Amino acid sequence: LLELGKTFDPKSAEEHWFQRWIDLGYFKADPSRLGPVFSIVIPPPNVTGQLHLGHALNVTLHDVIVRTRRMQGYNTLWQPGTDHAGIATQNVVERELAKEGKSRHDLGREAFVARVWQWRETYGGRILNQLRRLGASCDWSRERFTLDPGLSRAVTEIFVRLYREGLIYRALSLINWCPRCETALSDLEVDHKETPGYLWYIRYPLADGSGAVTVATTRPETMLGDTAVAVHPDDLRYKAMLGKKIALPLIEREIPIIADPDVDPAFGSGAVKITPGHDFNDFQMGRRHNLPQISVMDTHGRMNDEAGPYRGMTREDCRTRVVEDLTALGLLEKMEPHQHAVGVCSRCETVVEPTLSNQWFVRVKPLAEEALAAVRDGRTTFHPKRWENTYFSWMENVYDWCISRQLWWGHRIPAYWCERCGEMMVAAERPATCVKCGGGDLRQEEDVLDTWFSSALWPFSTLGWPAETPELERYYPTSLLITGFDIIFFWVARMMMMGLKCTGQVPFRDVYITPLVRDQFGKKMTKSRGNVVDPLQIMERYGTDAVRFTLAQLSVQGRDLILSDDRLAASRAFANKVWNAARFVLMNLEGAPQPLPAPAAAGLGLAERWILASLDGAIGEVSAAIDRYEFNLAALRAYSFIWHEFCDWYIELAKEPLKQDGERQAAARWVLVRCFDGLLRLLHPFMPFITEEIWQTLRPYLDEPGLAPHLAIAKFPVPQAQAVLGPDEAAAMERCIAATEAINSLRSLLGYHPGQRVEARIKFLGGDDAVAEFHAEFERWKPYAATMAKTASLGLAGPSDNTTGGMVTAVLGWCEVGVMAPEGFDFDRARSALRKKLDEVTAHHRQHQARLDNPDFVAKAAPEMQEQMQQRAQELAGQQDLLRKQLRLLEAS
């Protein structure tokens, strides 16, 4: 006989069961298996990643749905893996090298990349191990990495395809440049930070000496790259100057004054300096007017030869010097404090420099159209739905995506140049010779691709695309994507575009956007705030099951998630409750046959049928909630069934029959096991470890054809088709519970010790015709109420009996409940309780009556509603009368 210890030991259970599940191959996906499919890909964490609460939440929700679907018999695939995370990983290894006093340039490209691979071999699995500790039931045999040969082939393939279709191109353009990372960035990798600065007003003299124009700028140092000054065409102040030249101070160059309607005459001086080489607006305007583009900085953000005397200075130093020099020349008119948003590198916070550079781009618009349509027509649906607006607004306004990065760690762009004739070739395989001149000396593009380029292919590249694998055939499109809103643009949108482009199908049918995890003060968890909670630590403290349950329980759609110790402790207490209920059940199975024979339906008492019906209700509601991705409701419903229905009521009611021998005992045992089995299966997706541990001890008693050896692959429960509990019986149990609660409330009011037995009486208030029926019903639940309310005697009062002889009473809608007062009881307490109740009832009665007296209500409200109100008002009036009567009696005594 298996036994359960006094307390649950999460740690050993977690290690033990996870290993068993893996060893037995339960999480392995088999594309050849028939049946409905559920597939999902993990958002690949960065190889450099450390488990944080966002991951923990994400993985928990994945696992809840994956385990549910697996148990429901779906052919289930949860695809795991990691992302090579270009900049992040390269930075980590570069920092490591820096400690040795070296840079990546000391090693050279090949050796550096080898070093990063080495780092990845050593540390890259860490994050996945952490996910495993959470119980993630991925098919770990299918782990993928975005730089794996297979996935790299997919990257090359799609790159070449898009290039040939003209959707990828190479061009000299203004891009976001991080001078610290020394690479181009996409728009998305630039954060905008509100920064206090100045607006400098600089006087630009006209070349013919006939005056000057004052321009306002936040970046005086870029004047060295100015190629025009622009004013609004209708601005009378400047009309006469149009076409004239300006002698650009500090750097001897003449630039034109041009007119452009984009200039806002009301801002600054109404004249704006145009620097196409260092400003996105100016770049656009420069193109319209065919202005030259001058780059005045190098890749480190230092001034270059074009900056003349300022060559070699940093951007910041140059700004200071330029302002000083202008002041000295008397050309600085004034400076005003000015708040503006400065673009910074999302990786290192360095101020981004818009820079002219040769880069590779994806033409996004044509791809976006299909991706927009797919969500509009419902091929893919977001949950909650409102995130679709976010998706739409971004998709509708996309610019071309800069995909080249000047890094070493990543997918090297498959473009080759002929060293002899300069011809460029884009091809999946390195060409042997130049297609144009036949030269054999080819040089591959140095740049690598944006990490998100390969991430965009994840849902199908992991399944073997472009090969037509059984996996791709079976599991694509995937069923669901679970991720945070912060990467809707980075990842979700791009997967949609690439998925549709490459496969003609959406990559996933549903997208569930998780809430954002915050600390107990409601603040976003960030490293800089220092409020990051380490999930591994709380898993140590509360147990993984409790952490998972808490996260699921707090996953409300469309809201942030605030994790608090209180909630975690409550979940741990819940795990403990389940554990102890299991101990109770097992303890009472001693000597029972294995498996337990099912009792005859007639052998089941009211309580047995009631709890079985409740279980079915809970099963239905939990399943439905999971189907709707309402994880919080699913968790809460399971919780309330287990604690408040099964433990609070059925376990207590089972104690008596369990003490008997024979049929009643056998029936109670069977019901206990059946319910427990059902609730463990229901709870397993949320709390896999404790449920498996308990289920193993229960398993020998189960009688099910083809019973699974482990809960992880057991069948998810479904409600029984035939109702086991009639509506009259359900109502009977409701009355039993209500009467019990009323008696307990009176016990407490009367100051009885919890263990003390009391005299109690119930007086039915229904009509005379219903009395006999009620008496029959009462006989059925009387023992339950007697047990739960610890009565010495529980009787019925006749219609004319006065319940109040020495008793204190409470009034329910359908009955009066009386409990004998102990000797020397101070009736003042009872009187004030009665008065309070009377006040409440009176207030409500008045509300109802007012409504009934309203002629509009009578004229317009639905007849059923009126009848309902009528009834309720009558009931309340009746209660009022009784309460008044009792109050009088009490006052008399």
Add this chain to the structure above:
RNA sequence: GGACGCAUAGCUCAGCCCGGUUAGAGCGCUUGCCUCACAUGCAAGAGGUCCCAGGUUCAAGUCCUGGUGCGUCCACCA
């Protein structure tokens, strides 16, 4: 500058889509209990102008409009 979200008990949140029982839960608090599964527990109790102002309706925590407060995202106006 646009857009979105949230506001219900001391705290953290359900309920609102689809208007109608005396608005719920967990934690915390108060009172009494180590009652033979569980003190990580049991029983009882206190605690709520459902942010404000209008509107729609016979009826509003629930629907609409405006406001306030908090939070978030997007944005190449110097």
